Amino acid sequence: MKTLEDAIKDQESRILTMVYLTRKAEFSASHYYHSPEFSPEENRRVFGKCNNPNGHGHNYTLEVTVKGEVDPRSGFVVDLKQLKEIMHREVLDAMDHRFLNKEVPEFATKIPTTENIAIAVWLRLQPKLQRAQLHRVRVYETPDLFVDFYGEE
Amino acid sequence: MKAHLTRRYLFSASHRLHSAEMSAEENLATYGKCNNPHGHGHNYGLEVTVSGPVDVTTGMVCNLVDLDECVEREVLARYHLENLNTRKEFVVTVPTTENLCIEIFEILERAFRKAHLERVRLEETMMNSFEYTGNNGALR
Numbered sequence: 001m002k003t004l005e006d007a008i009k010d011q012e013s014r015i016l017t018m019v020y021l022t023r024k025a026e027f028s029a030s031h032y033y034h035s036p037e038f039s040p041e042e043n044r045r046v047f048g049k050c051n052n053p054n055g056h057g058h059n060y061t062l063e064v065t066v067k068g069e070v071d072p073r074s075g076f077v078v079d080l081k082q083l084k085e086i087m088h089r090e091v092l093d094a095m096d097h098r099f100l101n102k103e104v105p106e107f108a109t110k111i112p113t114t115e116n117i118a119i120a121v122w123l124r125l126q127p128k129l130q131r132a133q134l135h136r137v138r139v140y141e142t143p144d145l146f147v148d149f150y151g152e153e
Numbered sequence: 154m155k156a157h158l159t160r161r162y163l164f165s166a167s168h169r170l171h172s173a174e175m176s177a178e179e180n181l182a183t184y185g186k187c188n189n190p191h192g193h194g195h196n197y198g199l200e201v202t203v204s205g206p207v208d209v210t211t212g213m214v215c216n217l218v219d220l221d222e223c224v225e226r227e228v229l230a231r232y233h234l235e236n237l238n239t240r241k242e243f244v245v246t247v248p249t250t251e252n253l254c255i256e257i258f259e260i261l262e263r264a265f266r267k268a269h270l271e272r273v274r275l276e277e278t279m280m281n282s283f284e285y286t287g288n289n290g291a292l293r
Binding site for chain 2: 037047146153
C-alpha cells in the first residue's frame with residue numbers, strides 16, 4: 001500500500017514535469033484589410049487607413065508556446081532546434097517579406113488581421129509538433145498590440 | 154474561432170498611499186516613500202485584453218477604433234495627468250496599483266460591450282505590474 005509520502009511524491013512529480021516553453025521569432029510583411037462582402041464605402045469606414053489596396057507593413061513578433069512533460073533523459077520539453085526549424089519552415093519562409101494578401105494562401109479568402117494571422121500560424125504549426133503540445137500562439141503587430149490564440153473554437 | 158486581443162496604452166498620474174484607518178506611524182511603516190504627503194507620480198502602462206469569436210467578415214475580435222475610443226474616454230481622460238487621490242473612487246480606497254487595476258477593469262466591463270473583457274494588466278513601473286480578471290476570472 002502507498003504511504004502518504006509516496007502519494008505526495010507522485011503528485012509532485014506529475015505537477016513539476018509539465019513545463020511551458022516559448023520561442024520568439026520576427027517577420028516583416030505587408031497587408032491590407034478589405035472584405036469583398038462590403039461596399040468600397042463600408043470597407044473604408046470599417047478598416048480606415050488599413051484599407052489602402054497598396055498595403056502597408058509591420059515588423060511582427062511571433063511567440064510560440066508549447067507545453068509538455070520534461071523528458072527525463074534530455075531534460076527538454078521539446079528540442080528547441082527542431083521547434084525553430086518548424087517555425088522557420090512553416091511560418092517564416094511563407095510570411096517573412098511577403099505581401100500576405102497576395103502570397104499566403106490562407107489570406108486569399110481571409111483578411112490578414114492579426115487575429116487571422118495567429119489562427120493561421122496555429123493551424124500551420126499544430127500538425128507538425130509531435131512530443132510537445134501547442135499551447136498558445138501570440139502575434140504582436142506592434143509593441144502595443146498583440147493577439148493570443150489558444151486553439152479554441 | 155476565439156482569439157484574445159491585447160492593446161497597450163500609457164498614462165501618467167500621481168498618487169499618495171495613505172490609509173485613514175492607520176496611524177501616521179503605521180502608514181509610514183506600511184507605505185514607506187509612497188506615503189510622502191505631497192504624492193509622487195508614475196507612467197503607467199495599461200494592457201487591456203478582450204476576447205471573442207473572430208468575425209468571419211472583418212477578421213476581427215472587435216474594431217480597435219472602438220476599443221481605443223472607449224479606453225480613451227473612460228480611462229485615459231479620467232486618469233491621465235491627474236492626481237488619483239482627488240478622484241471620488243479613491244477618497245476612501247487607497248489608490249494602490251492593485252485598486253487602480255480593479256477600478257479600471259470594472260469601468261471597462263461596464264463601458265465596453267463589443268467584446269468580452271478578459272483581463273486588465275497595469276504596470277506601475279518597469280519592475281512591477283498587476284493583473285485583474287474580474288471576480289470569476291482565473292489567470293492563464
